[in-house]
Amino acid sequence: MRLRVEFTTEPFDLDEAPAHAVVAREVVEAAELDAVDVGPFGNTAQGSADAVLTAVDALLRKALEAGATRVSLQVNVVEEGEA
Secondary structure, eight states: OEEEEEEEEESOOSSSOOHHHHHHHHHHHHSSOSEEEEOSSOEEEEEEHHHHHHHHHHHHHHHHHTTOSEEEEEEEEEOTTOO
């Protein structure tokens, strides 16, 4: 099974990326995922179910430890061949 996760961390800071946002992005960029798209207001990552779920666990733990007060995420099953 393949999964796609979309996530944001809060609070936002339009002047500089907060530590929790940087940490969350570092987690998904270092994970064994097939695709990662990092943006200013949301991030998307995709890969095997095990890889995505492992990354989500680390993302939640590290972002909260780094000061996030809210992490919004959505996980979707991705059909094979779907981008």
